Structure formats: C-alpha cells, structure tokens
Amino acid sequence: MSVLSCNRNECGNVMCDTYIEGIGYVCRECQEEFKLYLQKTNINVEYEYDIVVALNIFMSIPKGRYSDSEEMTVDKFFSKHTRNND
Numbered sequence: 897m898s899v900l901s902c903n904r905n906e907c908g909n910v911m912c913d914t915y916i917e918g919i920g921y922v923c924r925e926c927q928e929e930f931k932l933y934l935q936k937t938n939i940n941v942e943y944e945y946d947i948v949v950a951l952n953i954f955m956s957i958p959k960g961r962y963s964d965s966e967e968m969t970v971d972k973f974f975s976k977h978t979r980n981n982d
C-alpha cells in the first residue's frame with residue numbers, strides 16, 4: 897500500500913492523505929462526492945459513528961454515482977425515456 901490508493905469502489909486515485917481506520921484511504925474526489933451522497937440520500941450524520949457507517953456504504957458504491965450535479969425528478973426521468981413517435 898505504498899501508493900496510498902483510494903479504497904473506493906472503481907476509484908483509481910493514489911497518494912491519498914486521508915486514512916480512516918477500518919475503511920482505508922479516501923481521496924479528495926471521493927470526499928467531495930461523499931458530501932453530495934449524504935445530501936442526496938438525506939442521511940443525517942451527527943456523530944463520528946454515523947459518518948463511519950455511511951462512509952462504509954459509500955465506499956462500496958461505484959465512483960461517480962453521485963458526482964453529477966443535475967437533479968433527477970420524476971418528470972425528467974420520464975421525458976428522458978420518452979420515445980419520439982415521428
């Protein structure tokens with residue numbers, strides 16, 4: 897582990913300076929995405945334990961899943977999947 901590679905699923909970043917006991921290295925990109933993840937999933941973190949639990953789940957989710965900033969609504973979802981009949 898001399899390259900300090902990020903432990904996140906599908907993340908190839910190395911030289912991480914953040915190490916969490918029981919979880920491993922977390923790069924800056926994944927830290928930022930983790931914040932978005934918490935917002936979007938409405939997970940409430942008040943204690944260090946909450947963060948560890950949420951981060952543990954987050955680390956197994958493939959990278960980039962929460963990085964797109966565009967909000968998805970039901971209307972947008974259906975229009976995205978609407979076929980043009982012309």
Ligand SMILES: [Zn+2]
Pocket residue numbers: 902903904907908909922923924925926
């Ligand atoms: Zn990462």
